[in-house]
Amino acid sequence: MRALFFYPQVELSYRPMSAPLGIMSIASFLKANGHEAFISTDVSSAKRIRNSIRQYKPDIIGVSVISFKFLNNAVLISKTAKKMDYPVVWGGTMASVIPRLALESNVADFVSFREGEQTWLDMAEAFDKNETFENIKGLGFIKNNVYVETGQRDLMDLSVLPKLDWSLIDVKKYFTASYGCKRSVHIYWSKGCVGKCTFCYNVDFNCSQRRQRPVSVLIEEMKYLIETYGVDGFEFTDDLMFANPLQLRELCNAIIENDLHICWTGYERIGIINDPEDYALLYKAGCRCLMFGIETGSKRIQKNIHKSVSEQKMIDNITECAKAGIIPLTTFMMAFPDETEDDVRETIDLINKFDHAIGVLNLLTPQPGTQIFDELVASNRLKPLNSLDQYARVRWGDKLYVNTSNISTKELYAIANYYSLKGMFFKNDTSPQKHFFDTVKNVFGTMLNKGPVEFFKLGFHIAYTFASFFTLFLHPKIRKKYGLFFD
Ligand code: B12
Ligand code: SF4
Numbered sequence: 001m002r003a004l005f006f007y008p009q010v011e012l013s014y015r016p017m018s019a020p021l022g023i024m025s026i027a028s029f030l031k032a033n034g035h036e037a038f039i040s041t042d043v044s045s046a047k048r049i050r051n052s053i054r055q056y057k058p059d060i061i062g063v064s065v066i067s068f069k070f071l072n073n074a075v076l077i078s079k080t081a082k083k084m085d086y087p088v089v090w091g092g093t094m095a096s097v098i099p100r101l102a103l104e105s106n107v108a109d110f111v112s113f114r115e116g117e118q119t120w121l122d123m124a125e126a127f128d129k130n131e132t133f134e135n136i137k138g139l140g141f142i143k144n145n146v147y148v149e150t151g152q153r154d155l156m157d158l159s160v161l162p163k164l165d166w167s168l169i170d171v172k173k174y175f176t177a178s179y180g181c182k183r184s185v186h187i188y189w190s191k192g193c194v195g196k197c198t199f200c201y202n203v204d205f206n207c208s209q210r211r212q213r214p215v216s217v218l219i220e221e222m223k224y225l226i227e228t229y230g231v232d233g234f235e236f237t238d239d240l241m242f243a244n245p246l247q248l249r250e251l252c253n254a255i256i257e258n259d260l261h262i263c264w265t266g267y268e269r270i271g272i273i274n275d276p277e278d279y280a281l282l283y284k285a286g287c288r289c290l291m292f293g294i295e296t297g298s299k300r301i302q303k304n305i306h307k308s309v310s311e312q313k314m315i316d317n318i319t320e321c322a323k324a325g326i327i328p329l330t331t332f333m334m335a336f337p338d339e340t341e342d343d344v345r346e347t348i349d350l351i352n353k354f355d356h357a358i359g360v361l362n363l364l365t366p367q368p369g370t371q372i373f374d375e376l377v378a379s380n381r382l383k384p385l386n387s388l389d390q391y392a393r394v395r396w397g398d399k400l401y402v403n404t405s406n407i408s409t410k411e412l413y414a415i416a417n418y419y420s421l422k423g424m425f426f427k428n429d430t431s432p433q434k435h436f437f438d439t440v441k442n443v444f445g446t447m448l449n450k451g452p453v454e455f456f457k458l459g460f461h462i463a464y465t466f467a468s469f470f471t472l473f474l475h476p477k478i479r480k481k482y483g484l485f486f487d
Helices: 021-032 046-056 068-083 099-104 117-128 215-229 245-257 276-284 299-304 311-323 341-353 371-378 388-393 409-424 432-449 452-474 476-482
Strands: 002-006 036-040 060-064 088-091 110-112 139-143 146-149 176-178 181-187 233-236 263-268 287-295 327-334 358-363
Touching: 002 021, 002 046, 021 036, 021 060, 021 117, 036 046, 046 068, 060 068, 060 117, 068 088, 068 388, 099 110, 099 139, 099 146, 099 388, 176 233, 181 215, 181 263, 215 245, 245 276, 276 287, 276 311, 287 311, 299 341, 311 327, 311 341, 327 341, 327 409, 341 409, 341 476, 358 409, 409 452, 409 476, 452 476
Parallel strands: 002 036, 002 060, 060 088, 088 110, 181 233, 233 263, 263 287, 287 327, 327 358
Antiparallel strands: 110 139, 139 146, 176 181
């Protein structure tokens, strides 16, 4: 079977997209098992999509829909492919949580749930034998106007996966400048996280489990990227880099022993790396930034969202991380259901305690497929959207889509704007100015690559977003109430 996978584009995104790791993994697995697979990212118009389909002459088309911002382009790809009479399969983190909408809108013939490697291999084998897909686990489809799901698949043992085949994409297109390196690409070692946070996709999508690829496979892949494309850094997309210190030592020692000389970033949980020597080892292996999802300073909210961590552990871990020379990036959230002024003040107090860490504050966007979303729907506080178009219009993360906290939306925006500005200009001892100028350089580099029309659209979007941060100064009372001042 010949499969062609499309990776949709996100409108108005200044960040270079990450390499399409999900469909690369599926395509590499298919190829290793004797099938043909290709990836197209040439998706900016129906004409280009048609050209890709004509070029690769696939038997079946897959579309990766990993976040809501992909939706408009994913719909264009699917409609174009279906007009040419190709069967279309949607998959990815977002497709998995709204399968019926995709199927009922007639943009997909099948939706594949959760990880797609084994499901695609089963589909390829069924295709070659001229059999139906209807008995293959992990799929949703509509038959005789009735929605059918074929049952959940077990999570895969990642050691059976081959090395990712990076020749499937134009690697240089995905280079970003990141914490000390100029040609960094996204990569993954593990899938999933052991956490049970009520706002996170992991609990359902990865059944709160973390699985990893063999370190030898990862190192081989990194070496190949360094030697073939001159890659000098990696951004790990793993939700939880290390579930225990042994995993940390295994990876760091392998990087050091293989003389990779790279810099890299990753996501970690508070309370797992406690030994200063482990932070020193991380630095020696090239780790330059670790992102810690702290979320809230309120014990009450911590309990509600199933993410309880002691404040002393947070302070200890972040201090040790910074001492080792690794930038600790701390992320916080506000606008949780029933969050009160006191909860918000506790979070602000906590952010202010980490003056050697870069703090990012996001407002909660309840996502389908998470416990928080289901609870809000069950209690009639949130209405699920009922079309792909509505989902595509939500400004995920940028604007509040629903506010179920006890704080006014105006106050939440003011606090979020304050931390956005603080993160950019008013920083501390980890050289945020450099961080800011690196970001500006990245943004302009990416904008210039997009061509004149996108350049102006994107320029306007960035200027608008940037200007909106300054609306903070229109609210002196809120600034005074929460102490939102710059030193
Ligand atoms: C890298 C990343 C980004 C990057 C780049 C994203 C991009 N568009 O290229 C950045 C940082 C820019 C980003 C931004 C955002 N992201 Co993001 N991101 C990720 C991250 C960390 C890694 C994705 C990845 O490569 N995973 C590794 C591969 C191997 O796994 P995978 O992609 O899931 O693929 C597997 C399956 O999904 C499935 N599959 C995937 N594609 C397909 C296709 C077919 C046809 C089939 C059958 C199966 C299939 O099989 C694959 C192999 O097992 C994920 C979390 C995660 N760890 O996955 C979040 C994640 C995808 N992001 C998410 C979100 C919400 C966002 C934002 C909207 C956040 C915001 N508020 O702005 C923005 C969206 C902007 C955008 N540009 O898309 C959510 C999506 C949730 C959801 N249910 O839709 C995730 C899951 C994070 C989370 N904690 O909730 N993101
Ligand atoms: S710790 Fe992070 S990745 Fe893990 S479940 Fe919680 S929010 Fe998700």
